[in-house]
Amino acid sequence: xxxxxxxxxxxxxxxxxxxxxxxxxxxxxxxxxxxxxxxxxxxxxxxxxxxxxxxxxxxxxxxxxxxxxxxxxxxxxxxxxxxxxxxxxxxxxxxxxxxxxxxxxxxxxxxxxxxxxxxxxxxxxxxxxxxxxxxxxxxxxxxxxxxxxxxxxxx
Amino acid sequence: xxxxxxxxxxxxxxxxxxxxxxxxxxxxxxxxxxxxxxxxxxxxxxxxxxxxxxxxxxxxxxxxxxxxxxxxxxxxxxxxxxxxxxxxxxxxxxxxxxxxxxxxxxxxxxxxxxxxxxxxxxxxxxxxxxxxxxxxxxxxxxxxxxxxxxxxxxxxxxxxxxxxxxxxxxxxxxxxxxxxxxxxxxxxxxxxxxxxxxxxxxxxxxxxxxxxxxxxxxxxxxxxxxxxxxxxxxxxxxxxxxxxxxxxxxxxxxxxxxxxxxxxxxxxxxxxxxxxxxxxxxxxxxxxxxxxxxxxxxxxxxxxxxxxxxxxxxxxxxxxxxxxxxxxxxxxxxxxxxxxxxxxxxxxxxxxxxxxxxxxxxxxxxxxxxxxxxxxxxxxxxxxxxxxxxxxxxxxxxxxxxxxxxxxxxxxxxxxxxxxxxxxxxxxxxxxxxxxxxxxxxxxxxxxxxxxxxxxxxxxxxxxxxxxxxxxxxxxxxxxxxxxxxxxxxxxxxxxx
Numbered sequence: 001x002x003x004x005x006x007x008x009x010x011x012x013x014x015x016x017x018x019x020x021x022x023x024x025x026x027x028x029x030x031x032x033x034x035x036x037x038x039x040x041x042x043x044x045x046x047x048x049x050x051x052x053x054x055x056x057x058x059x060x061x062x063x064x065x066x067x068x069x070x071x072x073x074x075x076x077x078x079x080x081x082x083x084x085x086x087x088x089x090x091x092x093x094x095x096x097x098x099x100x101x102x103x104x105x106x107x108x109x110x111x112x113x114x115x116x117x118x119x120x121x122x123x124x125x126x127x128x129x130x131x132x133x134x135x136x137x138x139x140x141x142x143x144x145x146x147x148x149x150x151x152x153x154x155x
Numbered sequence: 156x157x158x159x160x161x162x163x164x165x166x167x168x169x170x171x172x173x174x175x176x177x178x179x180x181x182x183x184x185x186x187x188x189x190x191x192x193x194x195x196x197x198x199x200x201x202x203x204x205x206x207x208x209x210x211x212x213x214x215x216x217x218x219x220x221x222x223x224x225x226x227x228x229x230x231x232x233x234x235x236x237x238x239x240x241x242x243x244x245x246x247x248x249x250x251x252x253x254x255x256x257x258x259x260x261x262x263x264x265x266x267x268x269x270x271x272x273x274x275x276x277x278x279x280x281x282x283x284x285x286x287x288x289x290x291x292x293x294x295x296x297x298x299x300x301x302x303x304x305x306x307x308x309x310x311x312x313x314x315x316x317x318x319x320x321x322x323x324x325x326x327x328x329x330x331x332x333x334x335x336x337x338x339x340x341x342x343x344x345x346x347x348x349x350x351x352x353x354x355x356x357x358x359x360x361x362x363x364x365x366x367x368x369x370x371x372x373x374x375x376x377x378x379x380x381x382x383x384x385x386x387x388x389x390x391x392x393x394x395x396x397x398x399x400x401x402x403x404x405x406x407x408x409x410x411x412x413x414x415x416x417x418x419x420x421x422x423x424x425x426x427x428x429x430x431x432x433x434x435x436x437x438x439x440x441x442x443x444x445x446x447x448x449x450x451x452x453x454x455x456x457x458x459x460x461x462x463x464x465x466x467x468x469x470x471x472x473x474x475x476x477x478x479x480x481x482x483x484x485x486x487x488x489x490x491x492x493x494x495x496x497x498x499x500x501x502x503x504x505x506x507x508x509x510x511x512x513x514x515x516x517x518x519x520x521x522x523x524x525x526x527x528x529x530x531x532x533x534x535x536x537x538x539x540x541x542x543x544x545x546x547x548x549x550x551x552x553x554x555x556x557x558x559x560x561x562x563x564x565x566x567x568x569x570x571x572x573x574x575x576x577x578x579x580x581x582x583x584x585x586x587x588x589x590x591x592x593x594x595x596x597x598x599x600x601x602x603x604x605x606x607x608x609x610x611x612x613x614x615x616x617x618x619x620x621x622x623x624x625x626x627x628x629x630x631x632x633x634x635x636x637x638x639x640x641x642x643x644x645x646x647x648x649x650x651x652x
Contacts, residue, residue, distance in 0.1 A: 013441060019448040068437055099438040099487070116168025120440055122448040122473065 005061035007137050008045060010036045010077065011095075012069045018065075019122070020095075023129035029137055034060065040071025043080060046087055058145055059090045062136035065112075067103055075106060082111035089143035091136060095129075106152040201403045207397035212389055219385040226378040233371045240364045243293040243300075244357055250286045251353045253279050258346055261318045265325050265337035276318060283311050303356045310349040314342035410606060425494060432490045439483055447476040478611075482599075485613035489598065492620050497537040501648050504531035504545075504578065507538070508566060511545055519553065522562065529567035532576045534645040540621045540643075548580040548641050549613035554608055555584030555639065569642075575627075576647040583638040587631075595631050618643065 007029065011017040024030040036042045042063065044050035063081070067074035074094065081087045093114040094107045107115055116132060119125045132142055199207070247627060256275035263272035287308045294300040308362070309412030321341040325333045450472040454461070461469075534541070556562035562583065569577040587595065587602050594600045596619040601612040619629045622643045 015448070016441060017453075019445070022448075022452060092247065097437045097444075099484075101491075118440070118444060118485075120443045120447065121477045122444065122451040125444060126451075130433045 005058065005137075005142055006034045007133060008042065008060040008063045009033050010039065010042045010063065010065045010069060010074065012037050012066060016066075016118070019101065020129050023126045024133050026126070027130055027134055029133040032061075032137060033133075038070045039074065039077040043072065043075050046081065046090075059087065059142070061140070061142045062091045062093055062132075064093050064095045064132060064136075067094060067098055067107075069089050075103075075110065078107065078110045078112055091140065091142070093132060093136065097134070118120065179196040201399065204399055205396055205403075205571065208392060208399060212396070214394050215385060215392065216388050216439065219382065219389075222381055223378060226381075229374050230371055233367045233374075237364060237367060239293045240360050240367075243290065244360050244364075246286070246290060246293070246361070247353055247357055250290065250307075250442055251350065252280070253286070254314065254353075257318070258314070261322065261341075262337050265321060265333045266330070268325065268330065273322065276315075276322075279311070280315055283308070283315065288312075288494060300356060300359065303352055303359075307349060307352050307356070310345045310352065313345040314349065317342040317345065322351070375603070380399045428490070429494065432487055435483065435487065440480060441479045443476045443483075447473045447480075450476070459497045482611050482613075486598075489613050489620065492540065492543070492617050493624075495540075497540065497570045497624060499535055499537060502534050502536050502538045502541050504534060504541075507542055508545060508549075511542070511549060515549070515553070522557075523560070524553070524556065524562040524564055526566040527563070527567070529565075531566070531568050531578060533648040534576050535648055536625045536645055537621075538568055540624070544618050544621050545580070548643075549619050551614060552580050552582035552584065554610065555586075556582050557608070558585060559583060571644065574647055575644050577642055577644045579640050579642045581638065581640040585633050586639045587635065588635050592631055592633070596629055615641075 007024075009017065009020060010070050011020060017037075021030050021033060021035070024033055033047065036045060041051065042065070045052045045055070046059070046063075048057070063077075065074045065077060069077075074096065078092055078094070079094055081090060088111070091113040092111070093116060094103075095116050095118060096103065097118050099117050100152060104115055114129055119128060172321075253275070257279035257513075260272040260275035264270065266274075287304060291301065291304050294304065318341055321333055321336050323334075324389070353575045428484075450469045454466060454469045454473075457465075508531065512526070549566075553562070556564065565579075565581040567579055569579065571577045585603075592603050594602065596615045597612075598616040599609065599612040600616070618641075622629045622645070625645055626645040627646070629643050631639060631641045
């Protein structure tokens, strides 16, 4: 069931995170959101290690990735995800303040599935995050779990 | 006559690149002649100077060659003439001897009657024309020797005639009748004249010979002097040209180094600017989003408890944050337009305008605008940037005709030569006061209050920046309440390109 899959939100700024969660809440998606505060945490989650060692198996429905983050930045996380055969199917949406052409080009080159610029205006931000949550968390059919990965990680 | 002008190479050399310089002026005053010449030289480009230098060297070589060739010819000719003179003198002597022999033989015959003494006389008779012809060949056609030779020929003929008469008389009448003749000699007058003439001719020829020797020596000496001076001059000229070229190369190398250094500085500055605008783009926006976000959340959370005044305050906070976001975005676009790499190509403005109008049609559904769009020329430039130019100009025209019941927008071009296209966007909107025309294209410059017409004031600044990067100009004409016309000039597509 798709609804069971979490939405992984990578956001280092607590206010942005709070606003994003507030947006998700409008569609009752907030409890599906798993918040990571930097790129290292995202990778910990995906590889079930560190803080997330004991989490339930399975990939998230989508990763909403900020570009500029402490420790491991968004592009680095994206590169890791897209170069790992088991993680590659996970949809990755860049959610960032940057409209720089360089960032856009690099993100898509690394295999980002979408690129969303955070609008300054809160209502538009609300709308964007909500739509992202609805689309990737409810409408979009995520890729099936690779059996071998689940088997390899389960013990 | 063959004295070569030693100053010739110098004069020719100086005159060669400046044929207008009159000879007379040169001889009048050297200083006043050189000063403007030197100034002209200073004004020339390095290529022209080097070319002039090589021109001088070439001219110098030509002059030296020509004079050397002429001197050589003179020397060879003199040598030739000397040979002929020697032969002439020698043969003239032989002729004289032949005349004497004939005379002596003839007198012996007159005395003895022995015909064998007449051998020399017969030889002279037979060979005289031949001798004269040969002598004549050895002389120049116009020389006095030719005249002398004719005289000599006549004298010989006269001698021969008189001798023949005596011989015939002796043969007919015997020795007695010619006794007197035999003693004194019949052709004494002619013979004496011939001898004198011969001596004179010999003297003249010897004198000419001596003169030629002097001439040859002078020519040889002047040739040596000329070649030495010429070689020295050429050496100096070549050294000057070498100096010019070397100086230029050093200069160019220094300029190239300087340019390289500045390029590196510029690149570093540009990188820094890019990093700056990147962080502006990313970091400045976040707090603005938070201001708006939390103000909105507060408005929502306190919807019941807040009074209208408080709600309006929150509304203003949100609006201000949004506006600042817009300003930042515009500034980023403006900055990007300045440093973004240009992709030059041929731009069809007719298609560009048509596409723009197509994109705008939904926004203009409730507006009555009559468009006049002329056939526009093709220009060279970055299509995306030029699109931005016309987006801004047309958006302005639409915006500032908003208060007009019948808006009119005209897009056209002016004829401005084969290299440049001038395009304009004209509207019948609110216009502007020409006093502020210079402020129109400034960043964040606005001529209207924010509540009259919206906008951040970056559009025309972008237009100017893009057009400047294309090497064009922007200007505007207008009057308050009577519309405005915005002009941009762009490089036109050359037919061959």
